[in-house]
Amino acid sequence: MNDVIQLLKAHRSIRKFTAEPLADELVAEIVACGQAAATSSNIQATTVIRVRDPHTRQALAGLAGGQDYVASCGAFLVFCADLHRARLACELQGGAFIPGMTEHFIIATVDVALAAQNCAVAAESLGLGICYIGALRNQPQAVADLLALPEDVYPVFGLCLGHPAQDPEPKPRLPLAAVLKEEVYTDPDGVAAIRAYDERLREYYRRRTGGTKDSCWSEEMKALVGREARPHMRGFLAGRGFSMK
Numbered sequence: 001m002n003d004v005i006q007l008l009k010a011h012r013s014i015r016k017f018t019a020e021p022l023a024d025e026l027v028a029e030i031v032a033c034g035q036a037a038a039t040s041s042n043i044q045a046t047t048v049i050r051v052r053d054p055h056t057r058q059a060l061a062g063l064a065g066g067q068d069y070v071a072s073c074g075a076f077l078v079f080c081a082d083l084h085r086a087r088l089a090c091e092l093q094g095g096a097f098i099p100g101m102t103e104h105f106i107i108a109t110v111d112v113a114l115a116a117q118n119c120a121v122a123a124e125s126l127g128l129g130i131c132y133i134g135a136l137r138n139q140p141q142a143v144a145d146l147l148a149l150p151e152d153v154y155p156v157f158g159l160c161l162g163h164p165a166q167d168p169e170p171k172p173r174l175p176l177a178a179v180l181k182e183e184v185y186t187d188p189d190g191v192a193a194i195r196a197y198d199e200r201l202r203e204y205y206r207r208r209t210g211g212t213k214d215s216c217w218s219e220e221m222k223a224l225v226g227r228e229a230r231p232h233m234r235g236f237l238a239g240r241g242f243s244m245k
């Protein structure tokens, strides 16, 4: 064990923040850590928009299904997958940008996730709390309009940063054996692992909520993958230039 490993394992999302805003230099340093992440072919397809305007923050919180911490956290960042810059560079060299490639979409989206997680870890190393906001994709066109996103750019998620006003216990994960496999994909006791994890997670929720939340992983997965998820995304992405060729 070392400090970095300890920090990584102590992660938990924070959804209550003090009113203390984050200094510009601190946010700049955190985003610079995001920039330092590995990036596919050095494309650097991440653009981060820090939203300060309280009205925009409130609007984003509403668009994200009323997640108040989007408005109240110390700094709110929107992580965008950005092929606009690569397009400019390609055209600068007299090339013709080929829009809509699925591979470019994957590259850009993975880049954003890696950069954001670097930011998250950097923030946590400074004692700050973080919460990703995938719910920005509930109404992604409204988000794109609010942030004046050009073509070939889409908002992947938001990230709340701030001084924690709560100290939740880390959420248990699936048993490592369910995730780490040797040589080939095997799933000898997949359902047993899920059942065991269900009970751990149910107990965690009961503890965390004083008994008001009674749920488990398989129930959550039923709600997640047992119904269509944001079916507007395909059309939205196509409209942004990500037509998945």
Ligand SMILES: Cc1cc2nc3c(=O)[nH]c(=O)nc-3n(C[C@H](O)[C@H](O)[C@H](O)COP(=O)(O)O)c2cc1C
Residues within 6 Å of the ligand: 011, 012, 013, 014, 015, 064, 067, 131, 132, 133, 134, 135, 136, 157, 170, 171
């Ligand atoms: C891409 C992404 C999007 C997420 N979106 C939201 C969100 O919109 N609102 C929220 O409260 N938490 C969101 N989360 C946080 C997850 O719910 C959380 O990471 C997960 O339940 C595990 O809990 P932990 O982060 O406390 O370990 C998101 C996490 C990720 C990685």
